[in-house]
Amino acid sequence: MHQTHQQDCIELLVEKTRRGQIDRRSFLKAAGMLAALPLAMRSGIGWAQDRPVIIVNWGGDAIDAYQQAWTDSFTRETGIPVRIDGSGPTEGAIRAQLASGRPSWDVVDAEPFTSLTLGREGLMRPLDFNTIDRSKVNEEFATEFGVAGYLYSYVIAWDKERFDSAPQTWADFWDVERFPGKRTMYKWMNGVLEAALLADGVVVADLYPLDVARALDKLDELRPHILAYWGSGAESQQLFLDGEVSIGQIWNTRAIVLERDTEGRVGWHYDNACVTPSSWAVLGDNPAGAEPAMRFIDHALEPEGQIELLKLLGNGPSNPAAEALIPEELIELNCGSVDNLARQFKLDIEWYADHYGSVLDQFLSRTGG
Amino acid sequence: MITRLPERWQYRLLLWPLPVLLLLCYVVPFAGIVTWSVTLPELGVDNYARLANDPSIHAVLWRTLYLCTIVGVCALLLAFLMAYCWLYSSSRWQRWVELCIFLPFFISVLVRTFGWLVALRNNGLVNSWLQELGLIDSPLALTRNTLGVIIAMVHFMVPFAFFPLLSSMRQIDDRVLLAARGLGASRLRVFISIFLPQTLPGLLGAFIMVFVFCLGFFIIPAILGGGSTLMAAEYVFLQMFQTYNWGIGAALCVLMLVLVSGLVWLLMRFSRVERLVG
Numbered sequence: 313m314h315q316t317h318q319q320d321c322i323e324l325l326v327e328k329t330r331r332g333q334i335d336r337r338s339f340l341k342a343a344g345m346l347a348a349l350p351l352a353m354r355s356g357i358g359w360a361q362d363r364p365v366i367i368v369n370w371g372g373d374a375i376d377a378y379q380q381a382w383t384d385s386f387t388r389e390t391g392i393p394v395r396i397d398g399s400g401p402t403e404g405a406i407r408a409q410l411a412s413g414r415p416s417w418d419v420v421d422a423e424p425f426t427s428l429t430l431g432r433e434g435l436m437r438p439l440d441f442n443t444i445d446r447s448k449v450n451e452e453f454a455t456e457f458g459v460a461g462y463l464y465s466y467v468i469a470w471d472k473e474r475f476d477s478a479p480q481t482w483a484d485f486w487d488v489e490r491f492p493g494k495r496t497m498y499k500w501m502n503g504v505l506e507a508a509l510l511a512d513g514v515v516v517a518d519l520y521p522l523d524v525a526r527a528l529d530k531l532d533e534l535r536p537h538i539l540a541y542w543g544s545g546a547e548s549q550q551l552f553l554d555g556e557v558s559i560g561q562i563w564n565t566r567a568i569v570l571e572r573d574t575e576g577r578v579g580w581h582y583d584n585a586c587v588t589p590s591s592w593a594v595l596g597d598n599p600a601g602a603e604p605a606m607r608f609i610d611h612a613l614e615p616e617g618q619i620e621l622l623k624l625l626g627n628g629p630s631n632p633a634a635e636a637l638i639p640e641e642l643i644e645l646n647c648g649s650v651d652n653l654a655r656q657f658k659l660d661i662e663w664y665a666d667h668y669g670s671v672l673d674q675f676l677s678r679t680g681g
Numbered sequence: 682m683i684t685r686l687p688e689r690w691q692y693r694l695l696l697w698p699l700p701v702l703l704l705l706c707y708v709v710p711f712a713g714i715v716t717w718s719v720t721l722p723e724l725g726v727d728n729y730a731r732l733a734n735d736p737s738i739h740a741v742l743w744r745t746l747y748l749c750t751i752v753g754v755c756a757l758l759l760a761f762l763m764a765y766c767w768l769y770s771s772s773r774w775q776r777w778v779e780l781c782i783f784l785p786f787f788i789s790v791l792v793r794t795f796g797w798l799v800a801l802r803n804n805g806l807v808n809s810w811l812q813e814l815g816l817i818d819s820p821l822a823l824t825r826n827t828l829g830v831i832i833a834m835v836h837f838m839v840p841f842a843f844f845p846l847l848s849s850m851r852q853i854d855d856r857v858l859l860a861a862r863g864l865g866a867s868r869l870r871v872f873i874s875i876f877l878p879q880t881l882p883g884l885l886g887a888f889i890m891v892f893v894f895c896l897g898f899f900i901i902p903a904i905l906g907g908g909s910t911l912m913a914a915e916y917v918f919l920q921m922f923q924t925y926n927w928g929i930g931a932a933l934c935v936l937m938l939v940l941v942s943g944l945v946w947l948l949m950r951f952s953r954v955e956r957l958v959g
Contacts, residue, residue, distance in 0.1 A: 404924070404925045405922055407927075408921075408922075539825055539907060541908025543908055554804055555803075556804065673737055673924060676737070676919065677740050677911075680744075
């Protein structure tokens with residue numbers, strides 16, 4: 313009984329604070345007198361905005377870039393402080409956060425299939441499309457649990473000193489006669505099986521569901537020519553800078569940097585590349601509460617910030633409205649432009665949500681020795 | 682207060698902090714791991730059944746055991762030579778050997794791993810020197826494969842084999858060796874029949890120590906393996922963080938612990954641990 317009454321008192325307080333009848337200090341004092349601070353803290357009102365919203369991304373240059381593109385302006389506009397944590401929101405890491413019972417993360421920049429898988433299990437907050445303007449993002453890049461903050465792509469990059477013509481297709485990538493030299497591909501599988509199937513003659517329309525066995529067999533053919541599976545963007549960049557590989561399947565963001573840093577020695581294009589969205593998602597029971605997290609996501613869909621990110625890192629805006637505003641020199645780099653999207657194929661998020669874990673195991677046992 | 686206790690109790694009191702620390706920091710969390718291995722995703726021994734039947738896990742385990750064995754043998758061989766040199770050389774040479782052992786010992790494993798990458802990669806120091814000397818035409822594949830992992834792991838492990846070996850060599854009574862020489866045995870014969878057998882407990886102990894250390898290696902295979910040398914530790918990481926199979930990851934941890942416990946039991950059974958550290 314006591315519990316129920318206490319809860320009722322809190323509800324009343326929350327209600328009053330919401331209507332502005334009492335200020336926050338009095339609220340905290342009253343809640344403290346009810347010995348119910350922890351309970352009150354969870355009601356998600358008012359002062360939740362005093363604690364920073366914790367945005368979790370993949371670290372490195374992206375921490376500074378996100379700050380410039382999104383979080384500084386968000387704090388200026390709303391007064392809500394933000395902290396960026398670069399520790400990498402893998403599915404396991406998010407689950408570990410939630411399993412602890414007291415997650416310290418709010419918004420994650422996750423793989424879209426991660427947010428979908430976790431969302432379907434009830435572990436992520438359904439996005440509040442009253443706060444988030446869904447029209448700001450291409451319909452196919454939004455689910456109930458995640459909206460794309462940007463797009464990026466797994467492209468074919470090559471060293472122009474190794475051969476004169478440009479490898480165009482994944483069949484070229486597999487063709488070690490015409491395009492000799494070592495290769496590198498992504499260690500965690502995204503886009504790799506697709507590349508193998510395309511090289512084996514499958515057409516894009518028939519890619520999914522992936523024929524995993526066939527893809528792994530095709531991959532075996534290339535094995536003697538794969539120098540390394542890169543696990544981080546920096547590693548893929550180093551392999552090209554040092555001239556250790558002649559072709560690679562790497563992120564467009566790294567390809568852009570490579571082309572600039574090598575003064576054109578490394579070439580790349582969006583032909584037959586694998587484009588995929590990121591996914592803003594909110595942890596269930598996140599410490600800062602739903603409201604500020606949703607507001608941040610809505611803010612991050614504004615074209616200005618997305619174009620800033622394109623400038624800084626090369627990630628393509630997910631908001632179609634951004635395309636008209638992109639400065640001329642960046643238009644070609646944008647993997648999300650209508651022209652460039654037409655040259656690429658899309659990673660099937662649904663397939664990855666259903667198969668990622670088990671197929672990754674198979675993939676690694678084949679690539680891992 | 683404490684001095685009023687009988688003397689043996691005073692010593693026991695001093696021993697207490699270590700078991701308590703181990704209990705809190707190791708046994709308690711490990712009980713959690715064991716629980717995970719039989720409760721995730723559901724109650725039962727499914728995870729252990731998968732350990733027994735899944736060929737991809739077997740591949741990881743065999744690769745791990747195989748690499749650890751090779752690294753153990755190579756590290757032992759190098760450490761044996763160095764310890765032998767140390768034992769029979771002048772004090773100036775002894776300083777040199779010690780420097781070679783201690784210097785890398787104090788450099789972080791991450792720095793050393795990247796160092797090996799710079800040295801061993803296709804256009805790295807070793808390959809470019811060999812090419813300039815005209816010894817090879819095209820670069821040797823020294824890293825981003827199993828070989829690179831082995832080289833760096835052996836380098837890391839030599840000190841761990843050196844000290845137990847040295848300690849067992851120093852306990853050999855020189856007079857026995859002299860007596861054998863005096864009775865007409867050749868140097869080689871003395872080494873094989875008198876010296877080597879007496880270092881066997883040290884060799885076995887050093888091997889097991891190196892082997893057990895190697896089982897848990899993560900950074901070196903992850904960086905130098907070129908994404909294609911998946912060992913047990915990285916596999917556990919993968920199951921925990923990438924694919925979310927905490928149950929199978931936990932079961933693999935338990936299996937590794939059983940393996941390590943068995944090896945440590947062997948170590949204590951067949952070689953006298955106190956002589957290895959003496």
